[in-house]
Amino acid sequence: MPDDLINSYLTGPDEQGRFGPFGGRFVSETLMPLILELEAQYERAKTDASFWAEMDDLWTHYVGRPSPLYLAQRLTEHLGGAKVYMKRDELNHTGAHKINNVLGQIILARRMGKTRIIAETGAGQHGVATATVCAKFGLQCVVYMGAHDVERQQPNVFRMKLLGAEVVPVTSGRGTLKDAMNDALRDWVTNVRDTFYCIGTVAGPHPYPAMVRDFQAIIGKETRQQMMAAEGRLPDTLVAAIGGGSNAMGLFYPFLDDKEVAIVGVEAGGKGVNDKMEHCASLTGGRPGVLHGNRTYLLQDDDGQILEGFSISAGLDYPGIGPEHAWLHETRRAQYVAITDAEALEAFKLCCALEGIIPALEPSHALAQVMKLAPTLPRDHLIVMNMCGRGDKDIFTVARALGVDL
Numbered sequence: 006m007p008d009d010l011i012n013s014y015l016t017g018p019d020e021q022g023r024f025g026p027f028g029g030r031f032v033s034e035t036l037m038p039l040i041l042e043l044e045a046q047y048e049r050a051k052t053d054a055s056f057w058a059e060m061d062d063l064w065t066h067y068v069g070r071p072s073p074l075y076l077a078q079r080l081t082e083h084l085g086g087a088k089v090y091m092k093r094d095e096l097n098h099t100g101a102h103k104i105n106n107v108l109g110q111i112i113l114a115r116r117m118g119k120t121r122i123i124a125e126t127g128a129g130q131h132g133v134a135t136a137t138v139c140a141k142f143g144l145q146c147v148v149y150m151g152a153h154d155v156e157r158q159q160p161n162v163f164r165m166k167l168l169g170a171e172v173v174p175v176t177s178g179r180g181t182l183k184d185a186m187n188d189a190l191r192d193w194v195t196n197v198r199d200t201f202y203c204i205g206t207v208a209g210p211h212p213y214p215a216m217v218r219d220f221q222a223i224i225g226k227e228t229r230q231q232m233m234a235a236e237g238r239l240p241d242t243l244v245a246a247i248g249g250g251s252n253a254m255g256l257f258y259p260f261l262d263d264k265e266v267a268i269v270g271v272e273a274g275g276k277g278v279n280d281k282m283e284h285c286a287s288l289t290g291g292r293p294g295v296l297h298g299n300r301t302y303l304l305q306d307d308d309g310q311i312l313e314g315f316s317i318s319a320g321l322d323y324p325g326i327g328p329e330h331a332w333l334h335e336t337r338r339a340q341y342v343a344i345t346d347a348e349a350l351e352a353f354k355l356c357c358a359l360e361g362i363i364p365a366l367e368p369s370h371a372l373a374q375v376m377k378l379a380p381t382l383p384r385d386h387l388i389v390m391n392m393c394g395r396g397d398k399d400i401f402t403v404a405r406a407l408g409v410d411l
């Protein structure tokens with residue numbers, strides 16, 4: 006269905022969890038009762054003022070929200086076109102947007118009487134956010150992580166252990182994020198009574214994509230208010246990086262029905278979107294299929310085997326994308342582009358030099374797209390890019406890419 010025939014994007018998904026032909030819940034019969042129970046509990050919490058009061062209190066005092074909306078003055082002058090604002094979610098506790106969602110799910114888990122939290126993690130950022138909130142509430146935490154990622158992400162593995170979590174290396178499949186998520190789903194089925202599965206992005210079976218989006222939507226809600234205060238009107242263009250798509254959905258969602266606001270999602274183009282699959286651009290270079298309980302665009306070969314993507318940014322290398330993004334792509338409400346490793350590195354360097362902000366490599370992809378767009382737009386055009394994570398975790402990767410020996 007084309008965009009101009011859609012009355013509202015804010016009502017989705019339908020009762021089956023579908024966004025048009027995407028999403029849903031493709032799960033085994035053993036998992037179904039858990040999913041339905043979670044959905045019922047989330048529906049109840051969503052309209053419960055005391056649930057959101059608890060969230061607000063922790064967002065303010067534990068996470069440090071609201072995050073600022075910052076006019077990047079020198080970057081704007083340098084690019085010589087549109088006015089560039091950054092939504093500073095890298096200033097959150099733990100250094101990224103992930104904690105917005107983790108807090109929501111763990112408050113829900115506590116309401117459901119669950120005492121054991123499990124999570125999957127790729128680069129380790131979601132694992133660290135989950136271990137953090139579990140420590141705060143005294144909950145048992147088990148994080149599934151591909152064995153290959155455990156090797157590559159030692160600092161985050163150590164952080165999780167310091168925070169009291171057990172990190173389980175996953176050796177099935179290729180030992181990466183996709184396999185970790187499968188093992189976490191298996192754990193959930195075998196430990197139904199006390200366990201809550203905290204998913205890190207807008208993926209998985211319904212209600213996860215909608216629930217994670219609702220928790221991350223605080224990013225877009227604040228942006229609306231802050232832009233009204235700063236400029237007296239809505240922004241013209243929103244730009245965000247996409248791994249699974251949660252920080253992007255969080256920024257985009259409150260603006261979906263404002264059709265005058267252009268929306269751009271930025272996938273990881275790796276070494277270039279080619280048939281060697283040295284990228285993670287699920288929409289730009291993938292096809293629809295089913296993974297982790299939902300139907301969406303996936304990186305896959307001709308036989309439907311899921312392929313491992315490639316990106317300089319470990320946080321972007323999920324082989325799928327949230328089903329709501331697949332829907333926004335097909336309706337053309339949002340535009341999706343790919344940015345290469347080399348372009349992201351240039352943006353990373355520019356942001357350090359001009360703004361005194363060391364960005365994570367994920368939002369560096371969004372910034373690289375802003376660098377292409379801003380010079381083509383008039384000076385009164387307002388762009389907001391989501392600075393969804395800080396770059397401390399990435400300095401070793403960047404040093405290697407720049408040929409610097411630390």
Ligand SMILES: *Cc1c(COP(=O)(O)O)cnc(C)c1O
Pocket residue numbers: 101102103130131205206207246247248249250251252253320321365367368393394395
């Ligand atoms: C995890 C992560 C991402 C990718 O996840 P999304 O669900 O697409 O937001 C992007 N940026 C940062 C900083 C991350 O930690």
